[in-house]
Amino acid sequence: MSNVHGIAYGRNNVTENGKHACPYCGKEFDYPKQMGGHVLNCPNHPNKAEHDEMHKRQGRVCSERYARGEIHNSYVSRHPSLETRQKISAKRAEQVRNEYLVKFHAKVKWYRVKNIAGQEFAVRGHWEENVALRLNELGILWVKAEPLKYFKDYWHNYTADFFIPVGEIYVEVKGGYPDTDREKMRLVVKQHPDKKIYFIHDEYKNFISGKCGFDDNLVIKEKDL
Numbered sequence: 001m002s003n004v005h006g007i008a009y010g011r012n013n014v015t016e017n018g019k020h021a022c023p024y025c026g027k028e029f030d031y032p033k034q035m036g037g038h039v040l041n042c043p044n045h046p047n048k049a050e051h052d053e054m055h056k057r058q059g060r061v062c063s064e065r066y067a068r069g070e071i072h073n074s075y076v077s078r079h080p081s082l083e084t085r086q087k088i089s090a091k092r093a094e095q096v097r098n099e100y101l102v103k104f105h106a107k108v109k110w111y112r113v114k115n116i117a118g119q120e121f122a123v124r125g126h127w128e129e130n131v132a133l134r135l136n137e138l139g140i141l142w143v144k145a146e147p148l149k150y151f152k153d154y155w156h157n158y159t160a161d162f163f164i165p166v167g168e169i170y171v172e173v174k175g176g177y178p179d180t181d182r183e184k185m186r187l188v189v190k191q192h193p194d195k196k197i198y199f200i201h202d203e204y205k206n207f208i209s210g211k212c213g214f215d216d217n218l219v220i221k222e223k224d225l
Helices: 032-039 048-067 082-106 125-137 179-191 204-209
Strands: 002-004 007-009 110-114 120-124 148-152 154-158 162-164 169-173 196-200
Touching: 110 125, 120 125, 125 162, 125 169, 125 204, 148 179, 154 179, 179 196
Parallel strands: 169 196
Antiparallel strands: 002 007, 110 120, 148 154, 162 169
């Protein structure tokens, strides 16, 4: 038998279904600590008025000691600086942006596109679809890439959006670019310095419109991530 807030607590407080019941009102809880936390505020507790008065006395004593300067509020005058508030605001804005991108990516549709050899592949979203069609216009054979291994806590697979057999070029197409993807690409580039990875993000519109060529200007560099 144990004691919870002055209550002799034992098997008599456990119901047939294994719940822990308040001895005053019968309300059931999963754990004895939950029941104990409820007991002092139970409207049927015989000493509730006494406990309430005790808490009021404690509050008055603390207020009086604070007024005499014997204790102080540790939060007084601890307002964050403008620089700190700006950092917090920027961080929260980035979190909201990443949350939006994750939800947006989950709704992106898949499309079927054939390469110049007549092979059909599934591509994700209009950006990948348009890049695949532009590669066809340029007469560049593309296929779906085989995964590259990279390590972060444990081994992961990174699969580029396209692979160009001639030149062994991996092509990554990015519309939204959340922090998780940035970190992934940083690790892939760092751990595979021998691989040529073209990155179509900022240059997407120029590439689709023909203002930007399919050349090594698109190579992703670790310093740019």
